[in-house]
Amino acid sequence: NAGVTQTPKFRVLKTxxxxxxxxxQDMNHEYMYWYRQDPGMGLRLIHYSVGEGTxxxxxxxxxxxxxxxxxxxxxxxxxxxxxxxxxxxxxxxTLSSSNQPQHFGDGTRLSIL
Amino acid sequence: xxxxxxxxSQVPVFEEAPVELRCNYSSSVxxxxxxxxxxxxxxxxLLLKYLSGSTLVKGINGFEAEFxxxxxxxxxxxxxxxxxxxxxxxxAVIPSGSARQLTFGSGTQLTVLP
Numbered sequence: 612n613a614g615v616t617q618t619p620k621f622r623v624l625k626t627x628x629x630x631x632x633x634x635x636q637d638m639n640h641e642y643m644y645w646y647r648q649d650p651g652m653g654l655r656l657i658h659y660s661v662g663e664g665t666x667x668x669x670x671x672x673x674x675x676x677x678x679x680x681x682x683x684x685x686x687x688x689x690x691x692x693x694x695x696x697x698x699x700x701x702x703x704x705t706l707s708s709s710n711q712p713q714h715f716g717d718g719t720r721l722s723i724l
Numbered sequence: 725x726x727x728x729x730x731x732x733s734q735v736p737v738f739e740e741a742p743v744e745l746r747c748n749y750s751s752s753v754x755x756x757x758x759x760x761x762x763x764x765x766x767x768x769x770l771l772l773k774y775l776s777g778s779t780l781v782k783g784i785n786g787f788e789a790e791f792x793x794x795x796x797x798x799x800x801x802x803x804x805x806x807x808x809x810x811x812x813x814x815x816a817v818i819p820s821g822s823a824r825q826l827t828f829g830s831g832t833q834l835t836v837l838p
Contacts, residue, residue, distance in 0.1 A: 644826075652830055653728075709820055709821065710775045710820070712758060715760075715769070
């Protein structure tokens with residue numbers, strides 16, 4: 612049982628380039644999330660999805676887009692990468708109840724030059 | 725909206741000593757509380773959670789936490805730490821009626837010294 616899998620694990624981009632981060636979960640979870648982690652700031656929610664075909668903005672959505680075409684996948688896109696988006700990105704998933712913990716992937720380290 | 729404050733960004737402690745990592749939260753609604761641990765170059769793993777009932781909750785790896793509603797705190801403790809406990813620890817809260825917004829604290833780096 613793989614849990615939550617993120618690809619790629621590392622990526623270096625130049626300013627203005629675009630890319631997509633993929634998150635896949637095999638636990639049949641309804642809710643999926645994208646966070647960014649920066650030193651001293653904990654994890655901040657970028658976007659989330661409460662089910663296939665739905666997405667919503669989190670705390671820091673600017674510069675990112677997401678899609679949830681299949682229940683098991685949640686994609687995070689950067690249309691025009693900026694140095695401020697250098698971060699570690701984590702995907703998480705959970706059942707639909709708030710008393711259930713979120714399950715996290717191992718993260719994607721993204722550097723924008 | 726909720727907020728979480730972890731009062732110590734860095735906690736160094738010697739092996740086999742006790743440790744307490746502090747967490748305070750603010751919320752206008754009832755919440756569930758979680759502690760997560762992050763080992764280097766890994767994602768977050770659940771240590772323990774408080775939903776209701778007994779205010780003392782036990783988690784994995786010998787950790788426990790106590791929920792104090794009047795002080796809005798959820799401090800994490802371990803009576804005797806090991807080198808392998810070196811990691812970053814995050815406190816998080818979520819409204820009890822919604823799975824949509826888990827709010828994290830800024831994290832506490834626990835370093836266990838030999």
